[in-house]
Amino acid sequence: MDRISGIVVFLLGATILWQGRHxxxxxxxxxxxxxxxxLLAGVMIxxxxxxxxxxxxxxxxxESSLFPYIGRVSIVFIALLVYFFFLESLGFIVVSxxxxxxxxxxxxSQKWHLALFQSFIFVGLAYVLFEILLKSQLPRGVMGx
Amino acid sequence: MIGVLLGTLxxxxxxxxxxxxxxxxxxxxxxxxxxxxxxxxxxxxxxxQYGGSTTSILVNIPGEASSVVTCLDGYQMARRGRAGPAxxxxxxxxxxxxxxxVVGLMLLxxxxxxxxxxxxxxxxxxxxxxxxxxxTFLSKGSMVKSFISAVIGLFVGTxxxxxxxxxxxxxxxxxxxxxxxxxxxxxxxxxGISEVLINIEQREVRDIFKSKIKGLLPTRQDWRESTxxxxxxxxxxxxxxxxxxxxxxxxxxTSYAMEKRISRxxxxxxxxxxxxxxxxxxxxxxxxxxxxxxxxxLGIPSNVxxxxxxxxxxxxxxxxxxxxxxxxxxxxWGVITSMYVGNILLLVLNLPLIGLWVRLLKVPYxxxxxxxxxxxxxxxxxxxxxxxxxxxxxxxxxxxYVMRKAGFEPAPLLFAMVIGPIMETALRQSLLHSRGQFNIxxxxxxxxxxxxxxxxxxxxxxxxxVGRKRETIVKEAPDDT
Numbered sequence: 128m129d130r131i132s133g134i135v136v137f138l139l140g141a142t143i144l145w146q147g148r149h150x151x152x153x154x155x156x157x158x159x160x161x162x163x164x165x166l167l168a169g170v171m172i173x174x175x176x177x178x179x180x181x182x183x184x185x186x187x188x189x190e191s192s193l194f195p196y197i198g199r200v201s202i203v204f205i206a207l208l209v210y211f212f213f214l215e216s217l218g219f220i221v222v223s224x225x226x227x228x229x230x231x232x233x234x235x236s237q238k239w240h241l242a243l244f245q246s247f248i249f250v251g252l253a254y255v256l257f258e259i260l261l262k263s264q265l266p267r268g269v270m271g272x
Numbered sequence: 273m274i275g276v277l278l279g280t281l282x283x284x285x286x287x288x289x290x291x292x293x294x295x296x297x298x299x300x301x302x303x304x305x306x307x308x309x310x311x312x313x314x315x316x317x318x319x320x321q322y323g324g325s326t327t328s329i330l331v332n333i334p335g336e337a338s339s340v341v342t343c344l345d346g347y348q349m350a351r352r353g354r355a356g357p358a359x360x361x362x363x364x365x366x367x368x369x370x371x372x373x374v375v376g377l378m379l380l381x382x383x384x385x386x387x388x389x390x391x392x393x394x395x396x397x398x399x400x401x402x403x404x405x406x407x408t409f410l411s412k413g414s415m416v417k418s419f420i421s422a423v424i425g426l427f428v429g430t431x432x433x434x435x436x437x438x439x440x441x442x443x444x445x446x447x448x449x450x451x452x453x454x455x456x457x458x459x460x461x462x463x464g465i466s467e468v469l470i471n472i473e474q475r476e477v478r479d480i481f482k483s484k485i486k487g488l489l490p491t492r493q494d495w496r497e498s499t500x501x502x503x504x505x506x507x508x509x510x511x512x513x514x515x516x517x518x519x520x521x522x523x524x525x526t527s528y529a530m531e532k533r534i535s536r537x538x539x540x541x542x543x544x545x546x547x548x549x550x551x552x553x554x555x556x557x558x559x560x561x562x563x564x565x566x567x568x569x570l571g572i573p574s575n576v577x578x579x580x581x582x583x584x585x586x587x588x589x590x591x592x593x594x595x596x597x598x599x600x601x602x603x604x605w606g607v608i609t610s611m612y613v614g615n616i617l618l619l620v621l622n623l624p625l626i627g628l629w630v631r632l633l634k635v636p637y638x639x640x641x642x643x644x645x646x647x648x649x650x651x652x653x654x655x656x657x658x659x660x661x662x663x664x665x666x667x668x669x670x671x672x673y674v675m676r677k678a679g680f681e682p683a684p685l686l687f688a689m690v691i692g693p694i695m696e697t698a699l700r701q702s703l704l705h706s707r708g709q710f711n712i713x714x715x716x717x718x719x720x721x722x723x724x725x726x727x728x729x730x731x732x733x734x735x736x737x738v739g740r741k742r743e744t745i746v747k748e749a750p751d752d753t
Contacts, residue, residue, distance in 0.1 A: 132678045136420055143427060143442075150439060155708030160434035160441055163696040167427045174423065177416045196473035203472060204670060207465075210649065211662045223649075227642055234472055235638025249643060257650055264657055265650065 133178025140171035202233060218268025219258075223250045294320070294580045295459035298587075299651035306588035307602060311610035313584055317560065317577055318370065318614045325362045325553055329355060341528045345541060345548030352544055357494050361546055362553045363619055365502050369554035370615040372506040373513065373561025377568075378608055384569045391570060393705065394713050397698035398722035399572060400691045404684065405726040406515060407575070410522065411681040415733055418684050421675065425685035428453050429692025436700060448660040455583035456655045457665035458689060462682040464648040465669025468641045470676055498550035501531050505554030512555075513562025515574065523562075527555035561611065568604055572691065576683050579690035 143164055153159025210226045224246050231242035258265050297316055301309035329346035342362065349358040391399075408418035431442045432452030443449040508530065509523040531551040532541045541548050563574045571591065573579040585591070590603060652665045672682045706712035714720045 128678060132417070132680070139424070146442060150441060151437075155703055155710075157708075158700045158703050160437045160439040163699065164427060164430050164441065167423050167430070171420065171423050171427075174416055174420045178420075199472060200469050200673065203469065204666070207645070207649075207666050207669075211659060211666060214653075214659050214662065219650075223646060227646060230642035230645065231638070234641055235636060237638070245639070249646070253646060253650060257654065265653065266657075266659065 129178045130181070133175045137172055137175035137179065140168040140175060143168040143171070199233070203230065206230065206233075215266050216268055219265035220250060220254060221268060223253070294577060295456065295463050297651075298456055298459070298580065298584055299654045301584060302587065302654065306585070306590055307606040309584060309588055310581070310603065310607050311613075313581060314607060314610045315614045315617070318366075318557070318611075318618050321557060321560070322363065322366055322618055325366070326359065329358045329362065329549070341524045341552040342549055344528070345543070345545050348544035349546065349549065354544065357491065357546065358549050361494060361498055361550050365498065365505065365550045365554035366557040367615050367619045368502050369506045369509055369556075369558035370560060370618075371612065373510045373558040374608060374611045374615070376510045377561045377564055377611070381565060381568055381604070381608075384565055390718065392716070393698040393701035394716050394719040395722070396570075396572070397695055397702055398713060398719040398726070399566075399570075400695045400698070402722045402726040402729075403572070403574065403691065404688055405729045407684050407687055409729050409732070411684055413679045413681060415730075417678075417680045421680045421682065422684035422688040425688030426692040426695065428458070428685070429689045430696065435693065435697060446660075448658060448664070452693075453664060453689070454655060454661060455580070455587075455686075455690060457652050457661045458668045459580060459583075459686055460648045460652050461665040461668025461670075462672040462686055464644060465665060466672025466676060466682065468644055469669065469673040471637065472641060494546050497546050501527070501547040501551030502554045504530065505551040506558045509555035509558025510562040513559030513574070514565050523555040523559040524552035527551040557615075564607070564611075568607065572694070573687070576687050579687050582690060 147161050147164045147168070150161030150164065151159035152161040152165050206226060206229055210222050213222050227246035227250055228239070228242045231237045231245055232239060235242075237245070254265070294313060294316055298313075301312050304312065325342050325346070329342060329350050346358045346362065349355065404419075404422045408415050408422055411418040411421075429452075431449055433439070433443075433450055434441055440450065505523075505527045508527050512523040512526060515522070528541075528548060528551060531547045532538050535541065535545070535547060537545070563578055566572045566574045567578045567581060571582070573582050585603075648665065649662060652661050653659060655661055675682055675685075702712050703710075712719075713723050
């Protein structure tokens, strides 16, 4: 796991160097906009090597495998991404209603009718609090609400 | 008042520490005036700290890192039916520590602000470097990983338009990114969203205290045993709070260790010694006053919470610096007053409400977490009515989740992201001034001391004794610093 993290960080550092190649690094006398990012990328690459090259295993180091729960977590995350994609087009009320119902079913294992009801209550309360009381101007969809 | 209530409410919930709480409640402060917003945030911070102690004592789950020590003796006291005095002394100790540290802040703040005028770019750079090193030293897990986290944070801080040359860096034409990556989406993503994602993996049973909590007031004996720890904790907490990076955590651990060492009955520690609750709880609240000093006099955050406070100030158009006292005296004294008021309110409001907080812990996670997610989504959207901020939050939520699973701490990332731009400017100005010579950092005494301290701390874990000590300190700390 550490080695994989190290490789990811290494690649991140390399990507930053590559993507920032058009920025002027300048010189030590007159550091340009690319100076600090390049410096950071360099430090990142060096630190990544500490992870990639195996050292002594630290006792009690926190490591957990990603895989056992990745399904559940991914479903929730994808639901949130879908929320983002439809937020402006369908509006706050509609998207939040469906998201909350979905989450209540997945996370609280509720029956769909209870989930829909609770979603209705909570989204309604949130709307009153943020849109009406705090005047937050939440997104309205193409339907106007 | 609302801040304190909200803060305690959210702070009581295990899993959401003060950083996450403040991040979640930040958007609520946008519609207020700057003074009110800061007062509310200070209230939230106190409330969250206190809420953290409540869960430590009642449920043995520390609300945040500085409450870990409270679990040791506080929970034991609760198990012996002495939850009341534990909570009581925790509240009183926090009040006294907080109040004394505010007095200290009031007296020392203006003095330090004048001293701060001696700080040039090299000193700023050195101080912030030290802050990052201390934070990585105290973070859970490997220092290399925490440092990587901080470096990533520094990089995220460079995204946007370069202040010295006006060049666009890593924006890819996005209007949203040209303003830089916002503090609120990152904070909410790293601490709010990722916390929920981690928690939905577990279906843990919470061992909540079933028995009634009677007799909140500590006995005379308790007071006698606690007076010393409280006073010592205040002083220790205040001065340790000033140090960037460490603050409340170091304060509470140091106080505990000190009390154990000077106690006549050290063997009682870990089994319900009231001094083991009084000292650390006082120290971690006293640290808040100390932590405000670099913020209000230099404009540098000493920990993640202060970084969020700076973010909040900047959103309201106030740039914290050594001129804060002169340019915005209302803000400075307003924050001080709010701290006094916040402390009093904490005491007055929380003691009667303890029963309520405990009942709150019984709300099932399945209801709570979707609500937290909704709150995050709304909150981040309201920052600038830009749905792309939601996307940034989600991205950092995923990043935060993966980071925690891989053993990287998110707090250094956020801290570094806030101080990154200041640090970069300080570095570049120093090099411009010295025509590229790095010895400018060592020629000036303050800067030299700070840099040497940072280097020593970086190398310290290589020494077996220090390395082992660090492992002990960070082993038990929960996720959010």
